[in-house]
């Protein structure tokens with residue numbers, strides 16, 4: 033969908049593996065060599081020459097990768113000591129071949145022999161991969177615990193050992209990795225916030241699995257990454273401000289006018305031809321002074337919004353940032369639902385109003401974009417025990433109400449009315465700062481005004497918002513960046 037990559041299950045990965053072996057064709061041992069070489073090339077971006085490295089391998093193909101990685105690192109004159117944790121008598125065929133290709137492997141065949149790993153700088157975790165069948169216990173769990181207790185940096189091959197690929201892991205013995213280098217696709221598990229302790233950072237390397245086959249697999253989950261830029265249309269040479277739509281931002285209350293300024297400015301920066309900002313009277317001078325490029329309309333009331341302006345001339349509307357939930361403002365949302373006939377973004381207090389008047393949820397305009405963070409979402413649909421349940425509810429909500437939900441988190445997820453779920457890969461913790469969400473609302477509304485479809489606007493907006501945040505973090509650092517830095521680094525292209 034939109035040229036974005038599908039996220040597939042462990043089972044589908046095995047099918048893609050077998051399909052590639054048969055149809056490329058390539059032998060499975062050569063595919064393992066390719067994967068191991070790609071892993072080594074990725075980690076060699078860092079200078080490892082003075083590091084003492086342990087490669088902790090299991091008996092399956094993940095272990096086979098680990099043994100090959102140790103050999104390839106040694107061929108680069110890097111000290112990498114392989115350990116085979118023999119928790120089963122028989123090694124997989126390719127693991128056995130790679131075992132035979134190494135001159136020296138320390139074989140550990142019982143719990144008692146597990147070495148103290150604290151003298152190593154770096155541990156490469158190749159104990160278990162996507163073949164995990166059950167929670168790690170006994171010998172395997174003890175080895176995982178030894179890796180975690182070592183104090184060394186840990187890089188995991190494909191997935192941290194002990195972590196389930198497609199569902200929430202409740203086990204206590206899971207490798208806590210600093211980096212995962214995953215083959216071909218990120219795993220579903222990488223997008224569960226619950227797995228944060230096991231995955232500080234992940235990257236994906238291409239190992240040449242058949243892409244066409246992967247994209248044909250039944251999956252409704254996608255990776256939202258730089259490929260979304262393909263959806264961005266170039267601006268026409270002969271065009272004028274009227275060509276790029278007129279957006280209306282409804283936002284602000286006394287003491288919250290910054291939200292109105294940020295959301296309106298972000299809307300302009302996303303390329304909307306014209307932006308009008310509807311604010312309470314107290315916001316008139318603030319808005320006109322800080323954002324001369326926007327037009328300003330005011331409510332009759334001074335401190336908060338109590339009514340709506342005429343809506344006919346706008347191509348898209350964004351409502352919610354800094355709006356407040358004053359009793360006189362609440363009815364504005366239901367009135368908007370009755371009168372609106374253009375795409376709309378509902379954010380912040382517009383969502384809080386929805387959660388105090390749940391009967392309004394049934395009236396959400398078709399194709400509306402809702403941008404809750406987790407707490408706002410839970411207030412609307414009820415508490416979820418974990419991310420997996422919340423993602424299901426998110427997909428269900430989108431289908432039932434024919435709308436798009438942008439659930440804001442470290443990996444923001446975007447659900448559409450067809451049941452698809454897109455996981456964003458841009459952004460950083462520095463973006464957890466006041467006003468960041470207001471900026472996103474402005475960006476998405478601005479894209480809607482330019483006639484992008486709601487799902488396109490949500491995908492382009494979320495990815496570029498994160499990207500601008502990454503540039504801001506690079507400039508100012510995650511601690512010091514603020515929401516206006518995100519706007520200043522926005523570059524949709």
Ligand SMILES: NC(=O)C1=CN([C@@H]2O[C@H](COP(=O)(O)OP(=O)(O)OC[C@H]3O[C@@H](n4cnc5c(N)ncnc54)[C@H](OP(=O)(O)O)[C@@H]3O)[C@@H](O)[C@H]2O)[C@@H](O)CC1
Pocket residue numbers: 045046048049063064067090091092093094095096097119120124159160161162163164165166167168169172189190191215239241
């Ligand atoms: N996909 C690709 O394209 C490519 C994949 N590649 C690599 O292959 C990896 C997948 O390999 P894999 O399927 O051999 O599984 P893996 O994770 O090594 O473990 C299986 C072994 O562990 C055992 N076992 C399971 N759970 C257990 C537990 N809790 N406690 C104890 N034992 C447990 C299980 O035993 P069983 O359940 O059968 O008793 C079996 O013996 C993948 O992650 C990637 O690194 C690349 O080489 C090339 C291309």
Ligand SMILES: [K+]
Pocket residue numbers: 094157158159160161188189190191192193
């Ligand atoms: K692993």
